[in-house]
Amino acid sequence: MKPDPASEGCRGQRLTVGFWSGWGPWTQRRARWPQDGQDSPAGPGFWVLVSHFAQASQRTRTCSPCCEAHGCARSAHAPGRRSGCTGCRRTGLVCGSSGASPTHPLGTAHIESIRQGHQSEGLQRFGTAFPPARCLTITFRGHRKNLDLVAHSVEEAQCWVRGLEKLRARLKAMSQREHLDHWIHSYLHRADSNQDSKMSFKEIKGLLRMVNVDMDDMYAYRLFKECDRSNDERLEGPEIEEFVRQLLKRPELEELFHQFSGEDLVLSAPELLEFLEVQGEAGATLAHAQQLIQTYELHETAKSHELMTLDGFMMYLLSPEGAALDHTHATVFQDMGQPLSHYFISSSHNTYLTDSQIGGLSSTEAYIRAFTQGCRCVELDCWEGPGGEPVVYHGHTLTSKILFRDVVQVVHDHAFMLSPYPVILSLENHCGLQQQAVMAHHLRTILGDMLVTEVLDTQNPKELPSPEQLKGRVLVKGRKLPAMQGEDGRPLSDREDEEEEDGEAIRAARQRTLPEARPQAGQVSPELSALVVYCCATRLKTLHPGPGPAQPYQVGSLSERRARKLLWEAGGHWPIPALLNSATGNSFVRHNARQLTRVYPLGLRVNSTNYNPQEMWNAGCQLVALNFQTPGYEMDLNAGRFLVNGRCGYILKPSCLRQPDTMFDPRCPGPPSTTLTVQVLTAQQLPKLNAEKPSSIVDPLVRVEIHGVPADCARKETSYVLNNGFNPHWGQTLQFQLRAPDLALVRFVVEDYDMASPNDFVGQFTLPFSSLKQGGQVGGLPIPSCLLARTGATTEDLTLVGPTGYRHIHLLSKDGAPLSPATLFVHICIQHS
Secondary structure, three states: OOOOOOOOOOOOOOOOOOOOOOOOOHHHHOOOOOOOOOOEOOEOOEEEEEEOOOOOOOOOOOHHHHHHHHOOOHHHOOOOOOOOOHHHHHHOOEEOOOOOOOOOOOOHHHEEEEEEOOOOHHHHHHOOOOOHHHEEEEEEOOOOOEEEEEEOOHHHHHHHHHHHHHHHHHHHHOOHHHHHHHHHHHHHHHHOOOOOOEEOHHHHHHHHHHOOEOOOHHHHHHHHHHHOOOOOOOEEOHHHHHHHHHHOOOHHHHHHHHHHHHHHOOEEHHHHHHHHHHHOOOOOOHHHHHHHHHHHOOOHHHHHOOEEOHHHHHHHHHOHHHEOEOHHHHOOOOOOOOOHHHEEEOEEOOOOEOOOOOOOOEOHHHHHHHHHOOOOEEEEEEEOOHHHOOEEOOOOOOOOOEEHHHHHHHHHHHOOOOOOOOEEEEEEEOOOHHHHHHHHHHHHHHHHHHEOOOOOOOOOOOOOOOOOOOOOOEEEEEOOOOOOEOOOOOEOOOOHHHHHHOOHHHHHHHHHOOHHHOOOOOOOOHHHHOOOOOEEEEOOOOOOOOOOOOOOOEEEEEEHHHHHHHHHHHOOOOOOHHHOOOOOOOHHHHHHHHOEEEEEOOOOOOOOOOOOOHHHHHOOOOEEEEOOOOOOHHHHHHHHHOOOHHHOOEEEOOHHHOOOOOOOOOOOOOOOOEEEEEEEEEEEOOOOOOOOOOOOOOOEEEEEEEEOOOOOOEEEEOOOOOOEOOOOEEEEEEEEEEOOHHHOEEEEEEEEOOOOOOOEEEEEEEEEHHHEOOOOOOOOOOOOHHHHHHHOOOHHHHOOOOOOOEEEEEEEOOOOOEEEEEEEEEEEEEEEO
16 A cells, blocks of 8 residues: 555655644654655656646647657656756656746645546646546646646556545644644744754744744844743744744733633633623524533643633634634525525636636636636637537637537536536527537537426426526526517627627627628527527617516626616616606616526726626626636625625525515615624734745735625725734724615725835635624623724724624635635624614
């Protein structure tokens, strides 16, 4: 039996997957890996193919034949580069390396998934010479390259899969304390310049700069001498542990703990219950308090006596149960039995693209990444391809092309790995009748029983089916025969609205296309039409109801500009409130209570930027499609909206957006009904933005943003703290009045203040207001006096009358990856009038 790479005996070619735990000397706990050219005990290692969404370079050979042909040894290859032998340089393949730059290593926390077999574009195109059982792909968060690997044996491949999965599971199960241990030990190792496991004061000063704090030299030296019990100007072993403990002290948590623990400095189960009741924890009972002690207390003696120490108290507050997000909303908790039109549905635009819509790369990997983010509606721009095979790309641009059948295969393989609820394929069809028939054939043969091809037997014809009824099923959105007529009597075209919104260059290119290469508007093959059951494409020009009952199976598709126009028309002469027409003020909302509406970005957004999705959600639009490949606050809002309900991609709309006769109007939602008060207290272990410049330390400020109906949108921020990203203190209060809280998102943002240029982004976290943990109904606690002393505020400034709630905000990076152990510590009060 070969050892797993997680074990001490198994080594791999530059795959740094070890981690530290505990407070002992870090050099004894460091994962050790072989030098370049050394082999793993499990075998001679991997041949490695590095691909970034299967880059469009010409690769004609696999790595092993190339090396054999040119007689090159693996040890001669520079890891992480393409500077090996002539053959390797020509094919673009790398031998014996992970493909990660040595100066920017990727850790286990960056791994998004591990796929076995030919489960990536790179291996499907260039690795078919190797058996699938010897192949695996490691995918990483954000826009990092995939790592495609081929082992020398099936056993070796399984060894690495098991080991990496074990490490990922261990990382996922790590407590905040263990994350902190790992984080501080990595910096201790880097700061120990001579690697002697001892820290001089100079090395301590370097450590402080690394962890983002510019501490006064006199204070730092005094702390250093207090820990230097051997008095030899070096810290080692327990002395380093003591220094780190002093560095990581949380005075605000200590004072909060002492308010409940009393003089004995431990919390009994009844005292912890008192704290839980003040916090407003749902279902707070003595049994629950006892269970928390058993879960989070670190000292076995205290645990055996049902007591919680300060360390256990901190671990509880740093856990998911102590976070601002209601942890009960992390699983599916909403009613999934209502019609599809009653849900916000996570939707992607130009899903095939990995970059801009003019010259970006098209890839099936983009669909997989969208599904891993909970996306439930993906777009396929289908065009005539060579050899009778339709292709997917952004027509008449420099974007690369992928086969339609490959996209459908990805849907079959990956669409339901995260969420069981239905997937909608939004077809933008530019193919002629013959290739449309080919598209229908691929959909039927590849998807099989997944594909919805007829109305459900139990379905009410007056409304759409529910996500629960459509679990594991795929819906096709497109045109249907007989040719559906627009309001002006002309046949319907998928592209008609979008062509009006495209940029001049794209529109001109389409007009230059030969007539015989363009299918006529409204043409649709019977084979493809038969697959459109619940999502029939239609133009939505006005909101005036036509004759006859509503047709729930029709889906309107609008550009962001046209959707805003409908919003304004529906709201009368906006923005002058006095002229609002109450008779038509919510007609768009009523329309979206019955039928699906898809909104997509303007074609003028050539860099694939996004619009603010909140204004579309305010009107009840379900399929608010964004460019998932482009990070920014818009995607932060999308991730926050679909963060809850098990990240299943379906969020039940507020009741005011679901009633067919609703009177709700997002332009005039009524008077304020809720007050949100956020006291920004402290932050912990913020990331260093410029790691290559030791003297660069962040000056953090915190901004709290409300995204909701126009009257609720607001943003307020604290002052900045100079030169301290390790444990900055604010103690400042930000207050917001909300009129439609069920629609609101709350976004916490940390930035590095810069007087001369825009602030740099540090981290953020966005969540629905309705999933924000609320305080209890007991009189509020004052803010710890240590914060009053630091900020110069008074007790009257910071004391709350009403519910309390001390919460941690676990920050995320720009691409949505955790920034653990970086957190904000806040006090939240929600009062309803």
